[in-house]
Amino acid sequence: MSARIYQMPKNAMQSGRARTATWMLEFEATEAQKPDPLTGWAGSGDTQRQVKLSFPSEAAARAYAERYGVAYEVVATPPRTLKLQAYADNFR
Template sequence: MPAARIYQRPKNAMQSGRARTDRWVVEFEQTERQEPDPLTGWAGHANTDSQVRMNFPTLEAAKAYADREGLTYHVIATPERKLKLQAYADNFR
């Protein structure tokens, strides 16, 4: 039975807005060890499930999909947003 993790995308450090951080992601966990290809040397394996990433509008929709498909899953809690409020004048203290 494939395992999956459900999480909410965090805000990228390089972006100022919070676009697409309200979406929930279902991602399959890697079950096989990656082996280097003898010809190219690239690491990979035949199971492509670990490359699949699906977005859902709510946590309930993501859980419903995992239950419907018979996936075992664990939900990774969303980290709490911490606001660092400071004044421009603090730079000159």
């Protein structure tokens, strides 16, 4: 069982940064999805993919993974880049 730990990104649809300090632990897929013969929907017997755990810090997420023997990979948070632009630049 392996997992990845990452920090929640900012929602692209809103300007606020609520819940961006939250760290998530998601389990990796152990079984490929296959289409259901009756409905055609994709699914698998892997229930760990549905589990997403949230933690207040990276250290807490790492401690959880180490306590339960879960191999983990920490995905670095990309740096925020701001595009500062003045309204007057629209008319140049």
